[in-house]
Amino acid sequence: MLESTAASPNAPHVVAVDDDLSVRQLITSYLLDHDFRVTAVASEKEMRAVLGRDPADLVLLDLRLGGENGLQIARSLREQTKLPIIILTALRDEADRVMGLELGADDYLTKPFSPRELLARIRALLRRAKMHETVAEVVAHVRAYRFEGWELNVRLRRLRAPGGESLTLRNAEFNLLLAFLAAPQRVLTRERLLELSRLHNAEVYDRSVDVLVGRIRRKIEPDPQNPRMIVTERGAGYMFTPGVETLRG
Template sequence: MLSNDSLPSGMHILLVDDDPGIQELIADYLGDNGIRVTGLAGGRGIDDVLSRGCIDLIILDRKLPGEDGLHIASKLREVSSIPILILTGLREEADRVMGLELGADDYLTKPFSPRELLARIRALVRRTRAHASIASELSKIRYYRFSGWEICVRLRSATLPSGDRVCLTNAEFNLLAAFLASPQRLLSRDQLLTKSRLRNDEVYDRSIDVQIARLRKKLAFDASVIRTERGTGYIFNVPVEVAC
């Protein structure tokens, strides 16, 4: 069991950055904290590293020679759930939001302190563990039912009271599953970020309200289903039946 300040022993990180100075800084600092680092200067070779060993987390530069780090992150997310932390020299919020939506789990802007990088790695490890625990519980559940809605866990789809069926994206399903696991309980934005594995970044902390608005619209929820508690969070305000 990890404490808030610890990491699993033998943790292995893949670092993809073309700057030798950055590679040396990160490898030395993380190595001093018991973390093994494999470095690459570009996207070529990532598949080989992933096939040869267990990688716990990927640190990926936003701008690589002839490559877009966001494109690499998007391709990785299609085949892997390994946490991805993007390093970038860009400070625009829109750029960070795009990266998070394409599959990155966190963003760190250059220049950064190694201590902050380590803290973000620890946070990603905790969130990944929490998500794995939730996924394990979800594997035992077939359906959630509430107030005329039915959520099929295996298909990640929803049948509305009207009979219409809609498919949910991973982000939408994970957010809904976080609510369904704790019905009629107040959940803070931070709890929803952790439980749903929506990106625990300042950008997403502000925009989780947008994510919830999209979910309400897609599933035709009225305001009484997911109730906003101003300044504190949200409550999934109806009883939920679980079918295993």
């Protein structure tokens, strides 16, 4: 186990899980130079021990651990915590990368990787996580949003149409619609929507927002081909145009 102490006691704590000693040393040294606290371990058991005594801000997880299934570890982490997770994979292991993202990882990096890129991705993910916490604090006090006869029950994650029927929303659709309803009549860039809805791996799936907006439009717009509730602001992003009533309590 490798542990480092950053200059600031309030520095973000990254737990890196990789069975390659040279990779652990590289991560520890580089992040320490950029004011992070790092604990680098070789196994899930060591990772659990660290998380049990020293809360982390982010987990960096190699999917190809010797004798252990990194995908199962990622699934378990996501089920038990909201910690941001970046997975490390070999360039050829596309199936593992996709599966890791579907299991709840927030981003990935292929080996061999640039320490500078790793640092940039960690910082970006921590910013998104902090922003999500702020949004979550607001939403925690919101019971539902109403617009144009529709109602989105935040706690039940249920969308009710003006006629009373309930519509099923996938997790990403719910998060994106929630982001719109929390900031109505404001232009939101794709990047901002990705941050607010915490869609996975925005760098790769840079059109995810467009696809999901299309799905939501087909569910709530009278004419999805000529939308009037979620309108496109060319060169800027999207705007949710209706007035929104917020039900609290």
